[in-house]
Amino acid sequence: MNIGIVCYPSIGGSGLIATELGVNLAKLGHQVHFISYSVPFKLSTFDRNVNFHSVDPINYPLFNQTLYTFSLTAKIIDVVKEYNLDLVHAHYSIPHSLCAHLAREVSGREFKIVTTLHGTDVTIVGQNKPLFSLNKYGIEQSDKVTTVSQFQKDHTNRYIGIANEIEVIYNFVDAEIFKPIPKGKCRASLAADDEKIIMHISNFRSPKDPEGVINVFHEVRRKVKAKLILIGDGPGIGEIKTLCKKFKICDHVCFLGKIDNVENIIPMADCILQPSLRESFGMVLLEAMACEVPTVSSNVDGIPEVVVQGETGLMANPKDYQKLAEHVIEICSSADFAQELGINGRQRAVEKFNKEKIIGEYLKCYQNVMG
Numbered sequence: 598m599n600i601g602i603v604c605y606p607s608i609g610g611s612g613l614i615a616t617e618l619g620v621n622l623a624k625l626g627h628q629v630h631f632i633s634y635s636v637p638f639k640l641s642t643f644d645r646n647v648n649f650h651s652v653d654p655i656n657y658p659l660f661n662q663t664l665y666t667f668s669l670t671a672k673i674i675d676v677v678k679e680y681n682l683d684l685v686h687a688h689y690s691i692p693h694s695l696c697a698h699l700a701r702e703v704s705g706r707e708f709k710i711v712t713t714l715h716g717t718d719v720t721i722v723g724q725n726k727p728l729f730s731l732n733k734y735g736i737e738q739s740d741k742v743t744t745v746s747q748f749q750k751d752h753t754n755r756y757i758g759i760a761n762e763i764e765v766i767y768n769f770v771d772a773e774i775f776k777p778i779p780k781g782k783c784r785a786s787l788a789a790d791d792e793k794i795i796m797h798i799s800n801f802r803s804p805k806d807p808e809g810v811i812n813v814f815h816e817v818r819r820k821v822k823a824k825l826i827l828i829g830d831g832p833g834i835g836e837i838k839t840l841c842k843k844f845k846i847c848d849h850v851c852f853l854g855k856i857d858n859v860e861n862i863i864p865m866a867d868c869i870l871q872p873s874l875r876e877s878f879g880m881v882l883l884e885a886m887a888c889e890v891p892t893v894s895s896n897v898d899g900i901p902e903v904v905v906q907g908e909t910g911l912m913a914n915p916k917d918y919q920k921l922a923e924h925v926i927e928i929c930s931s932a933d934f935a936q937e938l939g940i941n942g943r944q945r946a947v948e949k950f951n952k953e954k955i956i957g958e959y960l961k962c963y964q965n966v967m968g
């Protein structure tokens with residue numbers, strides 16, 4: 598098949614899944630065309646079946662914005678015509694689904710459209726009043742709609758009520774890349790031998806509850822000698838720094854910024870902490886599980902479909918910092934329990950969320966759409 602993949606290129610779960618899916622489809626012999634405003638952060642593979650098409654901003658002094666929706670639509674039209682695409686897969690509906698639909702109308706080509714709803718395109722951004730009907734309309738023009746958890750499917754049906762049947766296709770992890778590795782020097786560069794490593798990875802936006810991370814860590818530090826390693830960047834970092842000063846824990850918190858290959862650092866953690874307020878799936882939790890690292894997280898949205906309470910990790914209600922801290926302390930205090938959670942986590946990641954299985958589900962979905 599000739600497949601177009603429209604996605605956000607920056608670090609984040611939807612771009613990651615879109616890229617991994619495309620790269621693996623290319624390995625299976627399909628021609629894959631990524632369409633985005635810059636090269637997706639994980640697209641490092643050189644493969645004759647992988648192509649990247651840059652969406653260039655439309656600038657003119659009259660406009661004070663760059664008309665991204667128009668430039669993306671125009672680029673999809675170009676690529677569809679030049680490469681005779683059979684299908685365009687929009688990852689994250691806003692504005693990708695609508696652009697794909699417009700491109701089909703304008704080009705007169707009969708390519709199919711698959712939309713994958715990733716989370717905030719329905720739960721947060723999609724609830725924005727002016728966007729709501731445009732988003733709903735865009736999604737409904739797709740030949741197939743998939744989403745990444747049962748939660749997200751139910752939520753979409755309840756709050757958007759689209760006409761299409763939604764298929765749940767879970768996110769996946771490459772368990773050959775995300776796997777336990779010896780701690781060695783890398784761990785030593787992060788913390789002392791007698792310190793536990795608590796790690797949080799996110800875009801530090803409000804749905805990740807960045808303040809919650811510090812509140813929980815502050816509680817943990819009362820009982821456990823530990824370092825907090827923060828990976829990623831975003832608007833919540835300033836508030837985190839303020840809280841660190843307030844709690845006088847700055848020396849125990851380490852900001853590593855954006856890291857592309859988190860598979861090298863996640864295995865160094867004794868516990869991954871993700872107290873999210875919204876999370877359709879939670880890629881970091883799955884990646885930690887594959888690395889045999891126990892997780893402590895909120896139990897919000899789709900997280901309980903990824904984590905099994907008491908088996909692969911521990912969960913508490915969002916904002917229940919006391920309980921979340923108790924969970925981290927429990928894991929840090931029992932090496933046997935931590936190891937058991939880790940081993941179960943990897944087993945679940947490999948059995949339920951493995952790359953081959955999920956890519957097979959996407960391929961089947963494409964084949965059904967193509968008839």
Ligand code: GMT
Nearest residue numbers: 609610611715716875876877878879880
């Ligand atoms: O979490 C974010 O803010 C980024 C967002 C994205 O578009 O990458 O993540 C969403 O999609 C991921 C991949 O499907 C999911 O693992 C995340 O849970 C989901 N985020 C939210 O629902 C808040």
